[in-house]
Amino acid sequence: MKTVNIGGVPEHFNLAWYLTLKGGEYKDEDINLRWKDYHGGTGAMTEALRTGTIDMAVILTEGIVKDIAEGNPSKIVQTFVQTPLIWGIHVAHGSEFKSVEDLKGKRCAISRYGSGSHLMAYINAENHGWNLETDLNFEVVQDLDGAVEALSNGNADYFMWEKFMTKPIVDSGIFRRIANCPTPWPCFVIAVRNEFLEANERIVKIILEIINNTTIDFKEIPSIDRMIANRYALKLEDVQEWLTLTEWSQSHLDEATVKKVQQKLIQLDILSAQRPYHQIVKNV
Incomplete structure (x- = not known):
C-alpha cells in the first residue's frame, strides 16, 4: 500500500477529503492517504512541501503560486475550489x-x-x-x-x-x-511535490479522481449543510449561505489565472519575477 501524506486547513472546504477518507475509498485503491491539519494555513504548508513533510497540499492559490515561483519544488495539479475566498x-x-x-x-x-x-x-x-x-x-x-x-x-x-x-x-x-x-481568482488548488509526482503520477491521478467524484455532487449529499454545521461549529444558516457561494472544481488551473496571480503579486512587489506556466502547473 502506497502511503501519501497530504495537508490542508481544518475547514469546511475540505470536508470532502474527510468523507472520502472515512469511506475508505483510497484504501480500496491500495493508497494509504494520511491527512494532516495545518492550522497555520498556507505558509505552514508551503514549508511542509519544501521539506518533504507532506507530498500534497490543498492550498491557497496565491500562496502556492508565489512559493513555486520562488523555488518550491512542487506543481499545481488541479483547481480545488473555483469560487473566490x-x-x-x-x-x-x-x-x-x-x-x-x-x-x-x-x-x-x-x-x-x-x-x-x-x-x-x-x-x-x-x-x-x-x-x-x-x-x-x-x-x-x-x-x-x-x-x-x-x-x-x-x-x-x-x-x-x-x-x-x-x-x-x-x-x-x-x-x-x-x-x-x-480573492480575485479561484481560492484553493491541489499541489504536489515534484519528486513525488514524477514517481507516482498514477497514484496522484487516482486520488484526484476519488476526490473529484465527491466534490462534483458535494452539495447533493443528504443533510450536508447539517453535517458541516455540526462538524465545524457553524450556524446552519451560515453554512447554507456559504454553500450557495461555493463551487468546487474538477479542472486544471488555466494559464490565464496563473498569469493574473503572478502579475498581481509582482505589481504588489511581493514577487520579483513571473515564471512560465509549465513551471507552476502540471496537468496530470
Missing part, C-alpha cells in the same frame, strides 16, 4: 476602528509571511489606495487562536481570515467584522 476583515469587538480606512498604517495580524492572510493584506491595501511600503505593518500570530489573542490584548489591530470560519468568533463578541475582501 471571501476574507473577512476583523478587529477586536471593542476596538475603536469602524472602517477599513481606520486600519491604514495599523498592525495586521498574519499567520506567517507568505500566508494568505499576509498576501491578502496587500490586496486589501491596494484596493483602498494605501502606500504598500508605509501603510502595512505585520504581526505574526501563527494561527486563528493566535489572532484572537493578539487582537484581544492589543498586540495587533486587525486580522483577515475566511469570513465563515471566523463567524462564530464574531457572533460570540470577540471579533467584529468591518468589511469583506474576496
Whole structure:
C-alpha cells in the first residue's frame, strides 16, 4: 500500500477529503492517504512541501503560486475550489476602528509571511489606495487562536481570515467584522511535490479522481449543510449561505489565472519575477 501524506486547513472546504477518507475509498485503491491539519494555513504548508513533510497540499492559490515561483519544488495539479475566498476583515469587538480606512498604517495580524492572510493584506491595501511600503505593518500570530489573542490584548489591530470560519468568533463578541475582501481568482488548488509526482503520477491521478467524484455532487449529499454545521461549529444558516457561494472544481488551473496571480503579486512587489506556466502547473 502506497502511503501519501497530504495537508490542508481544518475547514469546511475540505470536508470532502474527510468523507472520502472515512469511506475508505483510497484504501480500496491500495493508497494509504494520511491527512494532516495545518492550522497555520498556507505558509505552514508551503514549508511542509519544501521539506518533504507532506507530498500534497490543498492550498491557497496565491500562496502556492508565489512559493513555486520562488523555488518550491512542487506543481499545481488541479483547481480545488473555483469560487473566490471571501476574507473577512476583523478587529477586536471593542476596538475603536469602524472602517477599513481606520486600519491604514495599523498592525495586521498574519499567520506567517507568505500566508494568505499576509498576501491578502496587500490586496486589501491596494484596493483602498494605501502606500504598500508605509501603510502595512505585520504581526505574526501563527494561527486563528493566535489572532484572537493578539487582537484581544492589543498586540495587533486587525486580522483577515475566511469570513465563515471566523463567524462564530464574531457572533460570540470577540471579533467584529468591518468589511469583506474576496480573492480575485479561484481560492484553493491541489499541489504536489515534484519528486513525488514524477514517481507516482498514477497514484496522484487516482486520488484526484476519488476526490473529484465527491466534490462534483458535494452539495447533493443528504443533510450536508447539517453535517458541516455540526462538524465545524457553524450556524446552519451560515453554512447554507456559504454553500450557495461555493463551487468546487474538477479542472486544471488555466494559464490565464496563473498569469493574473503572478502579475498581481509582482505589481504588489511581493514577487520579483513571473515564471512560465509549465513551471507552476502540471496537468496530470
